[in-house]
Amino acid sequence: MKETFLGLIILLIGTQCSLAQNTPAEQEVIDLSKDKWQWMADKDAGKLTELFHEKAAFVHMGGSWGTEQELNIIKSGGIWYKQADIHNVSVNIIDNTAILLNRITLLAVVGGNEVTNPFMVTEVYVKQTNSWKLGSLSFTKLLTPGDR
Template identity: 80%
Template structure:
């Protein structure tokens, strides 16, 4: 399970109620800045309500930000569910 979308799509999902993000525990953060681009790689454990069911899943999240006129803007958000012992 995973996905890739921009800020607009993420906000649509949240506003529709399709997913309610309750809590994200963020682990193993790395940041790489190249010129006006920042690439963030994180491992998270996400607690969410999906279709009325509360679930916790581990994800690898990649965020790409672009600095424009002194402001950082989300260019891309990608996430992939990872398999760990006990969640296969």
């Protein structure tokens, strides 16, 4: 009886571990997203220019705009994405499109003021000629218990 119970526990743990694994393509997008947060913190416009699709859309709490304006904001320090603490990440790939969701706490400097906000960030990537391009980045502020 003990051996059967132990075997069942091992089987359940093994099944949960295998379900939590990402495909190589999913992991590639997750890693790219993580790199993007670092490039944004570093204000590395060169790497971001390579990553952002020329027709990308960026949605923030204060408005929405395209790639050129997002890059100019990052270069000028209008928004400095100082640090993104990633709490959860999931990705779904549909054909040549990857939809990634990040639950983050973002420490940023906006208009000279340091702010921290909890966000759900939606990132949409499109695979073009064997590389992923960011097509959309949208921030949705999450309510905290004190916000209600």
